[in-house]
Amino acid sequence: RFQESSFLLALLYCNNFDSNIFYKNQSLFKWAEGGIKYWAEIQRKNGSFDEVYPFENSFVATAFSTCAITESMLAMNTECCLENVVKAGKWLSRNDNFIVANQMAGALLALYNIFLLTEDERFLMAANDKLKNLLALQTIEGFFPEYGGYDIGYLSITISYMAAYYKKTQKHNIYDSIIRAIDFIEGKIQDDGSHDYTQTSRGTQYLYPYGFTAMNRINVLEKQLNGLEKNSIINPSWMDDRFCIPLTIDYLQTYLEYSNDDDNN
Numbered sequence: 489r490f491q492e493s494s495f496l497l498a499l500l501y502c503n504n505f506d507s508n509i510f511y512k513n514q515s516l517f518k519w520a521e522g523g524i525k526y527w528a529e530i531q532r533k534n535g536s537f538d539e540v541y542p543f544e545n546s547f548v549a550t551a552f553s554t555c556a557i558t559e560s561m562l563a564m565n566t567e568c569c570l571e572n573v574v575k576a577g578k579w580l581s582r583n584d585n586f587i588v589a590n591q592m593a594g595a596l597l598a599l600y601n602i603f604l605l606t607e608d609e610r611f612l613m614a615a616n617d618k619l620k621n622l623l624a625l626q627t628i629e630g631f632f633p634e635y636g637g638y639d640i641g642y643l644s645i646t647i648s649y650m651a652a653y654y655k656k657t658q659k660h661n662i663y664d665s666i667i668r669a670i671d672f673i674e675g676k677i678q679d680d681g682s683h684d685y686t687q688t689s690r691g692t693q694y695l696y697p698y699g700f701t702a703m704n705r706i707n708v709l710e711k712q713l714n715g716l717e718k719n720s721i722i723n724p725s726w727m728d729d730r731f732c733i734p735l736t737i738d739y740l741q742t743y744l745e746y747s748n749d750d751d752n753n
Contacts, residue, residue: 489539489549489730492556494523496737498563503744521568524557528572535579547585550576551594552734555649558601570605577602581614584621589632590642592622593649600653619653623665630672634689641685641692643673647699648738655702663703670705677708681715694722694735697742709742 497520500510510516531537532545539549554576561568580599585591599615602608622632631638632646647669654662676683677695685693700708715721724736 489553490733491523491527491553492733492737494520494527494560495556495563496733496740497523498560499737499740499744502563505744505747517564520560520564521566524560524566524568527553527557528569531572531575535575535577536583537576547580547583547595548588548591550580550583551591551598554580555594555598555601556734556737558598558605561605562601567605573602574606574608577611577614581611581617584618586621586625587633587635588642589622589625589634590645590649592618592625593632593646593653596622597649597653600656604656619659619662622650623661626665626668630668632669637689638672639685639688639690639692640673640676640683641688641694641696642690643669644694644696644699645734645738647673648696648702648741649699651699651702652741666699666703667705670700670703670708674705674708677711679711679714680718681712681721694727696735696738698738698745701742701745709746 497516500508501513501516501520502511504511527537532543534545535550536545537549537553538544539546554573557569558573561570561573577599580595584595596615596618599611599618603611603615625632627633629638631643634642647666650662650666650669654666681695682693683695685691695708695712697709697712700706712721716723724732724739727735
């Protein structure tokens with residue numbers, strides 16, 4: 489999962505925003521592509537990846553790393569290691585993890601990205617199947633379950649991946665589902681961006697902001713900014729080296745989304 493850093497480097501390489509000294513820096517392109525190549529080297533023959541121990545065939549590692557790698561490839565317009573992406577897509581097409589919704593959302597976006605890269609309808613169909621399965625998990629209260637209950641941090645990850653998918657497809661059925669999930673979270677976020685995590689299924693204290701920004705639900709983002717200004721809520725610099733990577737990516741995507749919104753300029 490460290491190879492998800494490729495997407496962070498790709499975002500820095502491709503986006504010309506204030507004080508970004510890395511824009512079009514060829515070293516970053518090489519580093520991002522190098523991460524893709526190393527990701528391909530450690531892939532299992534069946535297309536999956538390990539997360540913690542050898543021959544694990546981890547759904548989460550395969551879903552999230554493939555998603556990040558394909559986002560990098562799309563951003564940088566490269567077909568580096570495309571055959572490995574296809575292998576990962578085939579494995580994700582055959583596997584699910586219904587008790588952890590955020591991983592299903594990552595697999596959904598990964599498969600759709602593979603369709604964009606290959607124009608192979610099999611991956612579009614696989615993405616549609618993942619979407620159907622993911623939407624079926626949503627509860628009447630609006631949240632997507634994590635080990636049988638709701639968890640604010642992991643739900644925000646689900647919302648971020650679903651929002652990215654919606655931005656690419658404009659599917660209205662997923663729009664309604666995302667808004668229901670955001671409505672569920674919104675009432676639980678305090679003015680300083682914190683939430684009561686003690687009764688949640690996984691006890692996460694962080695919040696991924698991109699999905700709220702992409703869906704134009706700025707209220708949650710404003711609360712989070714309050715907490716960040718006071719240095720009272722978890723941010724990427726508080727996380728360890730592995731978990732700071734996807735959260736930093738989400739923060740950067742949030743900044744790019746927010747700064748590109750004409751209404752916020």
